[in-house]
Amino acid sequence: MSESTTLREFEAKRSQLASESLELCDDFNKFSDECSFLCDAFAAVARDPACITPETSEGIWYVCYKLKIQIRTYRDQIDEIHQGLRALKPNLNSEDE
Template sequence: MSESKLPLTEEAIQREKLSSDFVNLRDDFSKFSEECAFLFDAFSAVGREPECITEHTSEGTRHLCYWLKYQVIGYREKIEEMQESWRALSRKQ
């Protein structure tokens, strides 16, 4: 016996999209956190050997800190957008 599928409502489509966005964000954040763990280990190692801090090391550290800052800002903005989308869906019910 075959089941006929009813067309999805606009809300169901939005929920599916939000769910997919959440999975993608979780995956991206997981990769980001792995990169952060590696960088923090590297920063810690450099901090234990201050004599190895060259101009290039210092510039690389500055660049990575800048990158980290804006990655975190991006994740915060994505989370806030998803929360607002979820709230909007919840208000429709």
């Protein structure tokens, strides 16, 4: 492969990873705001244990489960971006040789 083709491929991959990273950051910021709201709601419920009905308990369980799944999804997305960045690093170093 020519040096210009390799550089174009590198730049295309780098641009793709940067775009994915920015999108992930935006999504995570929204998620963080939602989590802050939920933490306040859970704290309010915990202050008045009498209001914790079976339905409330089930709702809390469901929200916590959804949060756990979303956190795992973010972790996986971050791992994919990091793997992509690691894969680019050796390619950049090999061009210097």
